Amino acid sequence: MxxxxxxxxxxxxxxxxxxxxxxxxxxxxxxxxxxxxxxxxxxxxxxxxxxxxxxxxxxxxxxxxxxxxxxxxxxxxxxxxxxxxxxxxxxxxxxxxxxxxxxxxxxxxxxxxxxxxxxxxxxxxxxxxxxSLTEELELPKRNLSFAKRSLDLYDYLGRHEGDKRAALDIEAYHCVPSMISIAFSRHESLSVPLVPLPGLSIPTYDLAEIWRMIDKFLRDKTMEFIGQNWKYDDEKLSCIGFRMWKLFADTMLLQKTVNPEFDANLAFITSTYTREPYYKDEYRTFDPSKDSIEKILIYNARDSAVTFEAYEELMKDAEEIGLVDFFFNFVMKLHPIYQEIEEIGLKVDFDVRNKLYARYIDLQLEEEDKLFKIIGHPINCNSHPQVKFLLWEELRIPRRAKVDEDTLVALLMNVVKKDDKRAVLNHIINIRRIRNAKSKIASRVDYDGRMRTSYRLVGTEAGRSSTAILKKPVRMHEMGMSFHSITKHGDLGGDIRTMFVPTFPGWVFLNADLATAETRVVAVLSQDEELLRWFKEGVDVHARTSAFIFGGDEASYQKPAPERHIGKIGRHAYAYGTTARRLMLEANTQARRFGIDIQVSQWRAGKVLEIMDEKCPKIQEVYWPAIRAVAHGDRILRTAHGRVRQFLNRLNDDLYREMYSYIPQADVSDKTKGAMIKTKKKFPLLRILIEAHDSFTCEGERNMLEQEVAPYVKEVMEEPIDFSGCTISRGELSIPCDIEVGENYKDLKKLKLPVSAG
Incomplete structure (x- = not known):
């Protein structure tokens, strides 16, 4: 080094x-x-x-x-x-x-x-x-100050009247913005109090003038505003009446676009793109009883100045890699959509919610009673020490390092043969799932009675989003739900969706879902003409794959045949280079979650992969070698949509698996997001509620959704993806989109529309 x-x-x-x-x-x-x-x-x-x-x-x-x-x-x-x-x-x-x-x-x-x-x-x-080439310690010189009166802000904005780009940052106390800083360059920043602060005697009428100037500044459509994780700042400012006209760039999103494998917090970006020493503890260690408020005001000013510098340095890398257009014309267009998704949330039918909660209490008591009759004493199934003692010491089941669901499923499939011990493992898994579902049902709603989630637009290295509950500093108390964790099928948890209903009477949900999307992308990348022909002919690919695995005619494996689940997950997992153990765990875990009556041992999972070896030669002969060639070269993959990732981990099978899945996952996710951008442009008032990688859900008046929105959404979702600019250059692919409509989030019925893809 x-x-x-x-x-x-x-x-x-x-x-x-x-x-x-x-x-x-x-x-x-x-x-x-x-x-x-x-x-x-x-x-x-x-x-x-x-x-x-x-x-x-x-x-x-x-x-x-x-x-x-x-x-x-x-x-x-x-x-x-x-x-x-x-x-x-x-x-x-x-x-x-x-x-x-x-x-x-x-x-x-x-x-x-x-x-x-x-x-x-x-x-x-x-x-x-x-x-080591110089003796002196030379750190960035910045003019960091704070406004003691409205005139200071007036003079500052006046001096920079010709500057049309500014970085902003806020600090909040108990989730309420207390100050905002403005930096027109990396060299200077001003922090402006928004509320009365100790040690600063700003009269109320002068604070009102500060608010007026800040409001006018944020609404100035000639300005290009930069922020770091601005979705948080914007939500806080909107709560007290401020509305920025448009965010130009978010350095967190820019970092995840340029360096998807690195952390995107400002502290990390600062350490790699600036010479500013670490300073974020200044806020965490602030003690209002001992420290002057000036410490936090200067900290706030430094944040926006550093954000401005980070933007300028990150943009140099974005230009070098060729990601400027992708960032501004794709990633940044998603920012207001996800911000609106978080603002809207989901309406909860509290009567249905109460009935669901009562049902899961009964289910938990029933399962716990069954477990008690076998082991003879109560146990907290969420306590790993208690479960370990029960399994290893009392039942003498072979020890494992963990007692999570994957471990218990592996024990069930490969080790434990006695019925009573298997029953104990099954009851523990069921009780945990019931308790998890019950906690979701009981999730705290927001102040207006709606259920909300927190979206991270770039939650994974592939650019896919992730969701989480709301907690400090977004809300004072934990509330909301991770929408991505709400299962769609199965006896345990699938019915949670019924408690989410459209906002107004006469409204419905509309869900647009890409069909077998990643499998189709792999077929194109593998140049598997046979599989692509099956799709065009309307073959049930999962049923045909099940026939390869279990024998017989594919007609025997149409829905709801449980074997179809193995055909579906087997083909999907094989394409990404999975192991027999991983396939066994995924197949059994998902089967339990979705209420599918089938189990697969690790030995059987290995046989499934052997069959896929024989039946999917193009993946071995075309797709995997193409990916491995990149892995042994610069390790840079560019997707059809223009997303770029350089893979930085060790060259081994795990790296290959990461790379196998990257283009299919990224392009399917970006196809959905691109359709959302176009749909919002066509229907600006449409309320999009959820994005889930290969699908998105919106709500509105039934006739409008079915007659106007649905045909347009289907059209843009099925627009061909052009793989000519992809690292593995290929032709075009159009993925069919299923449109579903329903009066709650679970009971969605397919809407018949003209087929335009295959």
């Missing part, structure tokens, strides 16, 4: 804070060597002073938290890595980084940090070498 940074190791001096090797190389066991860390520190200072007097050690690369603590007095290597800091006692500079040893696998366990961390550790090495 030093050579890659431009310096030979022989030109460097190496030493340790603690020069003795502790047992297991564990510094926590230092005392077992007969020495202490404290007694070694004076020798370290003596050595470094001697080197400094000879003109050396202009910059010290501190690897690990102990070196960071001793040399700088700071602690938390994950926070401080990449920061340029003054060295205590001897002078000079320190650049801290994670020790590369933390990337190594030990005894079959992964390193403490993902292998992709090697990239930003290398950045830290590069920075240390660069800093």
């Amino acid at each position: 030093l050579r890659l940074a431009g310096i030979a190791p022989e030109a460097c001096f190496f030493t340790n804070v603690f020069p003795y090797r502790p047992p297991g190389n564990d510094i926590r066991r230092a005392s077992e060597t007969g020495h202490t860390i404290e007694e070694c520190i004076p020798d370290l200072w003596t050595t470094l002073k001697a080197i400094r007097t000879q003109g050396g050690a202009k910059c010290i690369l501190a690897l690990g938290n102990l070196a960071l603590q001793v040399l700088t007095g700071e602690s938390g290597i994950k926070k401080w890595r990449g920061s340029i800091l003054p060295c205590l006692y001897v002078g000079g500079k320190v650049v801290a980084s994670i020790h590369p040893a933390n990337l190594f696998e030990r005894r079959g366990k992964k390193g403490m940090f993902p292998y992709s961390a090697k990239v930003y550790i290398q950045m830290d090495f590069n920075r240390a070498v660069e800093e």
Whole structure:
């Protein structure tokens, strides 16, 4: 890593804070060597002073938290890595980084940090070498100030009247915005109080004038506004009446577009794209009883100035990679859509909710009673220590490290044969699922009685979204539900959807769902003309695959035949290079979740994969070799929609699997999102409620949805995807879209519309 940074190791001096090797190389066991860390520190200072007097050690690369603590007095290597800091006692500079040893696998366990961390550790090495060329500690110089009266804001905006791009940031107290900062460049920022703050005597009439100016500024349609995770800031500002006309760029979304494998919080972006040392603890450690409010105001100002700099530096990479158009004309167009999804939420039918909750209480009591009759005592099935004791000590089931659902399913399929022990495992799994469903039903609704979720637009490296409950700092208390976790089928949990209903009488839900989307994308990438022909001919591919696996005629495996589930999941998982164990776990877990009466052992799952080897030659001969060639090259995959990802993990089977799934998952998700963008442009007042990778759901008046929205949505969802610009260049693919309509979120009926894809 030093050579890659431009310096030979022989030109460097190496030493340790603690020069003795502790047992297991564990510094926590230092005392077992007969020495202490404290007694070694004076020798370290003596050595470094001697080197400094000879003109050396202009910059010290501190690897690990102990070196960071001793040399700088700071602690938390994950926070401080990449920061340029003054060295205590001897002078000079320190650049801290994670020790590369933390990337190594030990005894079959992964390193403490993902292998992709090697990239930003290398950045830290590069920075240390660069800093070793100069003696002085030179950090970014920024003019950070705060408004003590409305005139300060007036003068600031006046001086920058010709600047039409600004980064913004807010700080909130108890979820209410207390200040906003504005930076027209990386060099200057002003923090503006929005509420009375201790130590600042701003009259109410002057605060009113500040609000008026801020409101006018945010509504200025000539401005290009930049934010970091602005969806949060915008929601808070809207709660007190402020409305920004449009967000130009979000650095969190830009980071995930340019560097999808890296963290997207401002602290991490700052450490890799700026020279600003870590400062985020200034807010976390603020004590209003001891600290001046100026500390938080300056912190707020720094946030927006750093955000502006991060935007400028990230854009350089976006231009180099060719992602500028994709970011502004696709990713940023999604921001207001997801913001509106979060604002609208779902209406809850509380009568249905109460009945569901009562039903799941009865189900839980019934399952717990059955379990009690077998084991003879009560047990908390969510307590892993209690479950471990029951399984390993009382029932003498072979020990495993965990007792999560995957582990229990694996025991059921491969190890436990006695009926009573199998019954115990089944009851534990069922009770956990019932309790999980019950907790979802009981999820706290928002202040207006609606159920909401928090969307992360770039929740995965493939650009797929993720959802979560609302909690601090978005809401004072945990509330809402992860919409992606609401199962669609099955006896346990599937009926939760019935409690979500359209907002107004006469309205219905409309759900647009791409059919067998990822399988079709894999067929195109594999150049599997036979499979593509089956789709065009209307063959039930999952039923035909089931016939390959179980024998007989495919007509025997139409819905609701349970074997069809194995055909569906077997083909899908095989394309992504799954293992027999993983297929066994997925097949059985999903079968239980969806109420499908079928089980597959690991041996049987292996046989399924062998059959898929024989029946899907194009995946082996065309698709996998094409992906592996990229894995052995620059590891960069570009999707049909223009999304780009460089894969940074170790070259092994896990990396291959990640790469196999990337293009199908990313392109299907982006196809859905692209259709949402077009649909909102055509129907601006349409209320989109949920996006779920290959589908999205909206609500409205029945006639309007069925006669106007549904045909248009089907048309844009089925527009061909052009793979000519993909890393694996191919032709076009049109994926059929099913349109469903219903009066609650579960009971959706297919709407018959003209077929335009195949």
